[in-house]
Structures are given as C-alpha cells and as structure tokens.
Amino acid sequence: MITIYGRESSSSVQLVMWAVNELGLAHERLDYGHGHASTKTGEYLAMNPMGRVPVLVDGPVCMFESAAILRYLGAAYGGGAFWPSDPAVRGPLDTWAEWAKNTFTEAVLEIFVYDVRLPPDSRDPSILERAARRLEPLARMLADRIGGGPWIAGEAFTFADIACGHILHRYFTLDWDRPDLPALFDYYQRLQGRPAYRRHAMISYESLRGSY
Ligand SMILES: N[C@@H](CCC(=O)N[C@@H](CS)C(=O)NCC(=O)O)C(=O)O
Incomplete structure (x- = not known):
C-alpha cells in the first residue's frame, strides 16, 4: 500500500x-x-x-x-507506454517533464501567488504583468510541442503528460490575460476526459485565498 x-x-x-x-x-x-x-x-x-x-x-x-x-x-x-523502457524514447519525453515542473509550473505558480495567495491589498499589478510576460512564451512552447497531440508523445499517454498537464487547471482558471493557444486549450479539454485528472488535478484552490 x-x-x-x-x-x-x-x-x-x-x-x-x-x-x-x-x-x-x-x-x-x-x-x-x-x-x-x-x-x-x-x-x-x-x-x-x-x-x-x-x-x-x-x-x-x-x-x-x-x-x-x-x-x-x-x-x-x-510499464508499457506510460514509462518507455527505451532511453532514446523516454529521454526526450523527460526533457518536457523536467521543463514542465521546473520552468512552466514555476511560471504558472508566480501568477497563482499573485492572484490567489496574496491578499488583494498587497498586490502590485506590475508583478502580474511581469509574470504574464514570463509565462506567455512558455505556454506557446508547450502548445507548439503538443500540436495536434493528442498527447506529448503523440498517440501514447505518458508520465510527461502528468508533468505538463497537472498545472493546466490553474493555468486556465487563474485571472490573467491568457494568450489564445487553441492547441493548449484542446489538450486541457482532452485531459478532462481522464477521470483521474478530473478528480485529482482539478481541485479548488479557494481554501488558499489570501493565505500569504
Ligand atoms: N519541489 C517540491 C515542491 C514542494 C512544495 O513546495 N510543496 C508546497 C505545496 S505545493 C508545500 O509543501 N507548501 C507548504 C505546506 O503545504 O505546508 C515538489 O515538487 O515536491
């Protein structure tokens, strides 16, 4: 267990x-x-x-x-497709998994801290503008990588989708001026077709409001 x-x-x-x-x-x-x-x-x-x-x-x-x-x-x-045993297949996927956790997620969390964690009276809009400028090109990179997908690896759903997708609920529900990236939005919609994603990665963050 x-x-x-x-x-x-x-x-x-x-x-x-x-x-x-x-x-x-x-x-x-x-x-x-x-x-x-x-x-x-x-x-x-x-x-x-x-x-x-x-x-x-x-x-x-x-x-x-x-x-x-x-x-x-x-x-x-x-096993199988989720964690490819061939390093030549897994390595490039791991590149995106690593990037997603260390670069993309960190940029989303900067907006999360501004929009959710900070009490409204201590928010400086220039922080949001800077965070959005940082996140937008990263979101474009992810959208370009996904393309028509359906998943990061193409046909197979892998660990890289969990690394990239787990933060998209926040990406798409936080209050900021998101770029129009249909490939990324379609990917988020596809993720919502997975029950484990809906149940475990689309969790309300209301309990964290103003908690900094
Ligand atoms: N890099 C770490 C980050 C861990 C982390 O910062 N966790 C946060 C929540 S996302 C935390 O523990 N916050 C303090 C708390 O909940 O008491 C990981 O990915 O596990």
Missing part, C-alpha cells in the same frame, strides 16, 4: 495523486501541510527534511520531490 502525505490543494500533491490513480495503484492520502497536520515535526522531517508536501512511502521506499516521485512510479509501475 502506497501512502501519500499531503493536502489535496497542493499542485505537487495533485501531480502525485493523478499519477497514482492513473496507474490504478492501491494507496491512501493523509492530510499534511498548510492547514492540516504539521510537516515540521521530527517524524515528518525525517521523511522530508524540507518540511514540504508531498512525501510518498511505498514499503521501504520513502521519497519527496513530486517530479522524482513521478519517475519512481513510472519506473516501478508504469
């Missing part, structure tokens, strides 16, 4: 929860992090010295960093 520690409102937890459910793995999720059980206890810090969510425990395996957890799940349970 896999245990995931982390609140479902965290985008990093959503990435892991979507993956676990997409792969049909038996698991439980325990509410830890902002507004829930503390991640600063000695017991939790022994699992993740960063004191962040998520943590995944699978028998003797204990991990943090959602992107690493996704790769672990792919290697351990993915």
Whole structure:
C-alpha cells in the first residue's frame, strides 16, 4: 500500500495523486501541510527534511520531490507506454517533464501567488504583468510541442503528460490575460476526459485565498 502525505490543494500533491490513480495503484492520502497536520515535526522531517508536501512511502521506499516521485512510479509501475523502457524514447519525453515542473509550473505558480495567495491589498499589478510576460512564451512552447497531440508523445499517454498537464487547471482558471493557444486549450479539454485528472488535478484552490 502506497501512502501519500499531503493536502489535496497542493499542485505537487495533485501531480502525485493523478499519477497514482492513473496507474490504478492501491494507496491512501493523509492530510499534511498548510492547514492540516504539521510537516515540521521530527517524524515528518525525517521523511522530508524540507518540511514540504508531498512525501510518498511505498514499503521501504520513502521519497519527496513530486517530479522524482513521478519517475519512481513510472519506473516501478508504469510499464508499457506510460514509462518507455527505451532511453532514446523516454529521454526526450523527460526533457518536457523536467521543463514542465521546473520552468512552466514555476511560471504558472508566480501568477497563482499573485492572484490567489496574496491578499488583494498587497498586490502590485506590475508583478502580474511581469509574470504574464514570463509565462506567455512558455505556454506557446508547450502548445507548439503538443500540436495536434493528442498527447506529448503523440498517440501514447505518458508520465510527461502528468508533468505538463497537472498545472493546466490553474493555468486556465487563474485571472490573467491568457494568450489564445487553441492547441493548449484542446489538450486541457482532452485531459478532462481522464477521470483521474478530473478528480485529482482539478481541485479548488479557494481554501488558499489570501493565505500569504
Ligand atoms: N519541489 C517540491 C515542491 C514542494 C512544495 O513546495 N510543496 C508546497 C505545496 S505545493 C508545500 O509543501 N507548501 C507548504 C505546506 O503545504 O505546508 C515538489 O515538487 O515536491
């Protein structure tokens, strides 16, 4: 049985929860992090010295960093198309997975912090303008990569779709001046055809409003 520690409102937890459910793995999720059980206890810090969510425990395996957890799940349970065994196939997909987590998601989260986390009276519109200028070309890159898809790899749904897609609910629901990118919007619509995406990656962030 896999245990995931982390609140479902965290985008990093959503990435892991979507993956676990997409792969049909038996698991439980325990509410830890902002507004829930503390991640600063000695017991939790022994699992993740960063004191962040998520943590995944699978028998003797204990991990943090959602992107690493996704790769672990792919290697351990993915098989077939989801986690291609050929490095020449997996490597280029992993490029997009890495880029999505470290570059694209970080840029979306900059707008998330502005639009959701900051109390309205401490928002400086120039921060939003700068964040939008950073995100727009990245969104174009992702739209160009997806093209007609249907998925990042083409016909096969893979771990790279989880890395790229988990943050799109926020990308498309935050209040900012999004560029018109039909390929990206169509991809987001296709993702919504996957029950695990709808249930685990389209979570309300209302409980986080004004929480900075
Ligand atoms: N790079 C880490 C980021 C972890 C992280 O910053 N998690 C946030 C939520 S997305 C967190 O723990 N926030 C504090 C809290 O919930 O107590 C990962 O992908 O796992």
